[in-house]
Amino acid sequence: MSALRASGRWIRADLRARRGQALLTVLAVAGIVTALITSATLLEDNTNPWRGLFTQTDGAHVWISAQGPLDPAPLAALSGVTGVAGPYRSAPVTLTENGRRTPVALRGLPAAPPEVAHPVVLEGRWLDLADLDGVVVERSFAQAAGLRLGSPFQVTALNGTRHMLAVAGIAETAEQGFYPEWTPGLAWVLPETLDRIEPAIGRSQSVIGLRLADAEATRLVVQGAVTLLDERIQRIYTWREVRASMELDNRLLGLLLALFGAVGLAAAALAIVNAVGARVLTQSRDFATLKSLGLTRRQITGMLLVEHGSLGLLGVAAGLLCGQLVTGLALNGGAGPPLSFVPAAAITTGTALVVLVAVWLPAWRGGRTPPIPATPAAPPRGHLSRLARLAFVVRLPPALVLGARDAFTRRVPAMLTTFGVAIPMMMITIGLGCWATLDNFLAHPEQVGQAAALQVGPGRLPSSEAERLINADPDVAAVYPGTEVDALEPEQTRTVLARAVGTSARPYPFVVVEGRPYADRGEAVAGQGLLDLLDLKIGDRVRVTVGGTPLILRIVGRVVEPDQDGEVISFGLDSLAAKDAMPPEFYSLVLRPGVDPEAARARLLAASNQDLEVRRVVNPAERLAVIRVVIVALSVVLALIGLANLLTASAVGLRDHALDLAVLKAMGLTPRQVTATLVTGTGVLVVIGVVAGTLAGASMAGGLIDLQGYTSGVGAGIGRTPSALTLAVVMLLAVGAALLVALIPARRAARARVPVTAR
């Protein structure tokens, strides 16, 4: 008790004396914990909006699209099915808006929202019999298309008739993923309206949703439905695909944050060991005094543990709060539920333990300070090395030589400082690698499998006319006709995207990472996601069903596939049965280098008198733009950690050489040279750390990003290392900033009158 009071006084006084450093510790730990909490929240399933939406809408687990009218009774009778949504009629239409044409699935739902899978209205109102022209648009689609309440909604049916509707409501649903990852966009109208727009039953589909008692029984129910409906099935997907499509970006971000958080924690631990160690070193005389007053070894260790540990724990607490705040803000204005207890507790205790261990080591050393106050903790002395003598002989500036020698007088702190700078630098370089990869996505979409910048649908023109218009355009370098179809995978329980584009003789310029491009009928290439999904290797044969026709394909290569989590199989148009292949659904246009896709698009639209449907291919980097914000934020935290290490190093350097300064001055060094000596002492360590960290980061970045690409289905082969110029600039910046930081205390020390007394 008595020692507690005394220690309390000491801690308060010490904290007051070094507010800046204390704040830095708290900030660094808080930043790391924030990153970890955010990453865990993102990685944990329940930030996936799917879960909330599914619960809110009483969603259906399985969705089946089929040709012609459907009788729900046999499906509802399947064992495990507890509820049925629909069947609803769904007609493909084109939304025309500011000259842009977007395919939309127009679905007929009753005015009374159904029990199962009822969309949740966010704005406006649900469909109303009093307003037959009202349409309710799915939220993500409305956002992408810039639709608001009351916006005109002009649709063109397959027969070419135009209808003017208006947006009456915006709603959310769990029946399909978000636009534009999941196409086409979804809009609901009353069945009466749908009958008016698309009177032909044959040109529409029936969509039915099945709600199951047990989500895990999905596969069985799907197999039952497939047996019942057989060839009429056009598309089947389950809650798993919807969930996966909604979580893609969160996962990637979560992994990135987790990586940065974990390594950042190690860096922070190092910084804490370093900082506390240096503090203990500079205060060894105070500890000796305290011991002479009657504090025991254990009490001093405890006191240090409490002082520095509580700063770390404060950081952990602040990080917890920040993490909740950040995830709340990031996930669409606080929609996501908070992180569940177990991972939050694991992160809290984990980081707290790391902090305490990091503090305990130097605290223990502090406790072992001998109680004789007269003994200063002097750095180990030694002779000038041969190298240093040589440096003097060749007349290198003496400040440089002395400083470089000072850098290593204390081996362990020197190592800690070097690593403490190197690790943040490595992570920053990896972050820059992610940045460069995104830039590369944007600058060279052809390297991520998006050679074609534009996709042109014939629209209302016959395909020959469309081809003529496209070929007449001077900026088009190559045209690949193509069709995207849903292919039922071998067990017929789910669909994958099958993309027939180009021909065997003239394949689409995919980026083939392994194997070779398809070159014959029946050959195909696939993304990593598909290979994983169906457990295939290159060289395997796979049987899929397209439009009721079985198709046997041999996988000859793996391509970088940014769409659909890589669950895409691609082959030549000639591999597809003629009925599915002709006429081509779209033309993929590779433009000449340097041509602005937007300009080309405008010209094509003008040339076709707005009859062609021309859309820009969405670059995955545009979806991942938020990663850049994350990289910047994390770089700031890491820079803080590096800064903490630097301040520590310069404090120890100053302390160790306070006496020498007087001697150096007496020997005839100018204040400027003294400053240079001190700055060189920390500068050498910083330069080593920065160079080592950057090299390590640069050598790891490509591999790590490829690993991420592999796990996310896109496939390895996308990772880029930041350019040599960027690296050089970053290194210069880091070293320059470090020297500036070291310069201020060094100048002050060099100008101060140094008393020649014991420390």
Add this chain to the structure above:
Amino acid sequence: MSAVIRTVNLVKIYQSGGVPVTAVDGVDLHVGAGEFVAVMGPSGSGKSTLVHMLGGLDARTSGEIWLDGKRVDTLSESAWALLRRDKVGFVFQFFNLVANMTVADNVELPALLSGATPKQARERREYLLDALGLTERAEAPPAQLAGGEQQRVALARALANEPSLLLADEPTGNLDSRNTRDVLRLLGEVHKKGQTIIMVTHDARVASLADRVVSLLDGQIVDDGVIPVTRRRPKAGAGDVVELRS
């Protein structure tokens, strides 16, 4: 006279670069309650080491130390620390005030350590600082104080718990003559109130304040003499012979 501190054949041998160096070589010292002993000797004679051992800051190599009738040389570092809270006060050459703490906190620290309530500690501190004429510097950081003031604060801190033994290691070694006089006057006053003091010094004038001077040379006691009271305070009479003091 009961002994406050007693040593029996006390030896301290340092290892300096693998070579054993004998700093204190068989010292038998007996200091009674209320005595003021000056330990003198040239640099390296082992006087600081002796005082450090008496206060438990340094471990002895062999021999015995008895403090207030209890054997203490066998105590662990922690047990020594606990003992020091109540029984030993230290004053050092370089003051050794905790730089981050205010003067007031520095003086209150020992009282708090020995279990006083914050109120008791404050009252004791106010009394001591007042006695030493430092009341208005209470909230200042030590670095703002002059050397003499710092040493007075250190003295206040050492006396905070009314220790059985006050150990002073060159308390005036870093002070100018005026401050030296001040600090010595204070030590004298404390001594008059019955405080046992052992003071290390190499300055004969400083030593002359003590009751008894112990001279060390190469770790051994070479002289141990009581300064007669009459010599210290000669009654000046008309026919007295003028005595020369060294």
